[in-house]
Amino acid sequence: MLTRIMDREWAPGETVPHEEDLARSYGCARATVNRALRELADAGLVERRRKAGTRVVQRETRGATFQIPLVRVEIEKTGRAYGYRLLRRSTVLSDSDLVGRFDTSEGNPILHLQCLHLADGEPYQLENRWIDLKTVPDAADEDFEIIGPNEWLLSAIPFTHAEHVFSAAMPNGDEREHLQLDSTDAVFIIERRTWLSGNPVTYVRLSHIGSSFRLHSQDTDLG
């Protein structure tokens, strides 16, 4: 069926035969056809609606799935020594600015951390993190001097929902200072917000040196 779609025998926009017909023509059970079509639907190649049937999608976008690795793993993978420094740690009450970027309520206690991740002693990533202590009270007892908040959160707190934003910008003062940038380099920024069943967990802004950071993805249509 994938071949038929790729060869345009089943063209975009057209509906394909019913499950029962396909099962008969392929000489298999309807459950098998159902599973195959469900996989095609999961891959975004077809759209299925009850009563309306199954139709081949006219793809307008391409999905790209990125794995955002632990910074420590990422650095060690290239054979360099990982370094970590906690720059700032403070507890604040969320103000309107933080409420905007974060999903927290105003007046919530928030733990703010600023950390620097190094590769062979060179600055690699500047991390600015805010943790909602109402959702994650345990974070207040961690000093984060040795273990970074990213790794701590991953092992301590699951999440149910995540949102990422990628962008490029000129470095701000903090970034220029800690990443040791001059004005001839850009920064690649990853922002991430996560929730645990509707409750805000954390907002983090990860800044990377533009000239030495690239994010890769590989996607296959069914594989």
Place this chain on the structure above:
Amino acid sequence: MLTRIMDREWAPGETVPHEEDLARSYGCARATVNRALRELADAGLVERRRKAGTRVVQRETRGATFQIPLVRVEIEKTGRAYGYRLLRRSTVLSDSDLVGRFDTSEGNPILHLQCLHLADGEPYQLENRWIDLKTVPDAADEDFEIIGPNEWLLSAIPFTHAEHVFSAAMPNGDEREHLQLDSTDAVFIIERRTWLSGNPVTYVRLSHIGSSFRLHSQDTDLG
């Protein structure tokens, strides 16, 4: 089962009961358990291996799935008028430089296009595209004066495999000129390579104005 994983009742690294046991304890058929576990495996929450059983994954990375929209759609969605200009069009033979970025063979005929996409008359995206004419001979007959190569390729050529790279950089000469940038702004670069069953189709570099471009993703652990 998702709840049990989230609540750490089934902790990361542990193996979960066999399908048959689960089917009995949940009072359903093994096929139902199998499908549920397969969905958890697709979502990356568990790992399954024959004979070894099913174990909860210790997640080290978080996946983020981005939909990279058609630039025309993206602009029109914000209520602005889409504009398109073809800047350059030439046919070249692939040299070693192109072979490196692209997956083509040296000496293949390549169509090179440079296009500008505008929003309300303002530069929005600079597109540098190379198309392998051996895989896509039809592209040689298109002038791409009216319709951009992205839309043409989407409707004309399917693909089986894609690779994306995101990065941030300072604008180069072309980008500074065509995107009308001064030296106080960065560019957000999307590079994409696609293949059709092993054959290289296209390599494209999309440059965006850093201060006004953000790429969003939203991911849920099972929806």
Place this chain on the structure above:
DNA sequence: GAGTGGTCTAGACCACGTT
């Protein structure tokens, strides 16, 4: 109301990897 996909069952056999 009727037709489509969504889901489940109880059973079977197979493929693969560990032992």
Place this chain on the structure above:
DNA sequence: ACGTGGTCTAGACCACTCC
């Protein structure tokens, strides 16, 4: 060799949605 997941079958009922 054996135990696990992978896949399939034939049949059934249900839920949604279009007409």
